[in-house]
């Protein structure tokens with residue numbers, strides 16, 4: 468064995484013994500105190516209390532350590548004992564937006580849009596698995612070989628995904644996404660995603676109870692945009708939001724949030740988006756907001772929109788506004804209720820008013836790339852009238868995507884509806900004011 472190999476082996480041994488000792492002291496700590504007794508204390512008080520106990524234990528039974536070693540060991544033991552172990556301080560740090568655990572000794576975080584590798588880890592794979600168990604048992608799920616993937620939500624709202632070996636070859640993997648403060652439409656304007664006139668128009672459309680679909684690919688900002696649009700729903704309306712994993716953060720007072728549920732360990736108890744959409748109709752909604760339509764619930768949503776629940780909002784995965792309309796058709800046809808194609812098309816023509824298409828550009832920016840009004844009537848082929856198209860120029864030396872938002876007048880029947888609702892239309896979209904004058 469060469470010198471280098473020997474040093475490496477020494478280092479490994481040292482790490483192993485250190486890891487073992489964290490587990491040992493954690494066990495000692497837990498045998499000295501009852502975690503339930505700490506229930507009345509807040510996180511900081513619990514930590515202080517446990518640190519004191521570990522400190523005593525180390526002085527009484529432990530090896531001689533430098534102050535620094537001792538401090539590190541105490542902190543790690545307490546992290547392990549408290550809830551989510553080393554993840555706790557990361558969860559408390561507001562500037563961390565994503566926590567990614569790739570096996571027990573590799574933790575990445577995202578902070579200010581940058582991903583960094585941390586110089587810390589779980590003491591062992593066992594410790595990591597215990598933490599995972601703690602996370603998923605909070606939502607009555609279990610992770611093991613027979614169900615190696617789980618989505619869950621922490622009590623504080625973060626979304627957690629867990630996937631373990633043998634599916635994850637690099638070890639048990641946790642991805643925690645924290646939801647930052649949602650963007651307002653104003654903020655999206657300042658980010659260059661759309662212009663002020665368009666924002667003013669969209670606000671008018673939402674207030675005038677148009678049914679709006681936000682479309683785009685994965686990560687184009689659909690949920691963000693939906694959330695921003697929902698900000699224009701008047702505060703006195705009863706809003707029901709329906710999502711697979713609750714991400715929307717509405718600011719209104721009268722909001723009921725529904726979240727679907729996967730089957731439990733015995734494979735029963737599943738509640739789908741579709742069940743929730745159906746149920747929501749019996750809850751006297753004034754607005755229904757569906758986080759994302761992915762299947763047969765599309766039909767129920769269309770029917771809701773066509774039976775007096777206008778002003779509804781949803782997102783759909785699509786590559787263009789045109790594609791979005793056809794996607795809705797395909798999704799609606801996934802229902803077991805067999806409805807002729809023409810009838811589904813008519814439902815869409817009648818239900819959907821506006822498609823806002825989002826795109827992500829090579830410089831990472833997200834923009835409104837199209838806004839289409841569904842102009843086709845019953846018994847007609849789909850026809851979209853564009854009121855906005857973003858024309859991107861090839862990136863310049865600054866590698867930023869510049870371009871122009873081309874805007875076109877609203878179709879007259881749309882303009883009339885907005886004006887009838889007492890809302891105004893920015894001049895670039897072809898109408899003058901809210902006092903009843905029709906667009907030029």
Ligand SMILES: Nc1ncnc2c1ncn2[C@@H]1O[C@H](COP(=O)(O)OP(=O)(O)O)[C@@H](O)[C@H]1O
Pocket residue numbers: 655658660683684685686687688689690691692832833834
């Ligand atoms: N207009 C925007 N400008 C910059 N970043 C955005 C914009 N919209 C969304 N984001 C960011 O992009 C990521 C994905 O957004 P999200 O709304 O979840 O996308 P989707 O629902 O389409 O998958 C989030 O981190 C979000 O903060």
Ligand SMILES: [Mg+2]
Pocket residue numbers: 689690691759
């Ligand atoms: Mg989304």
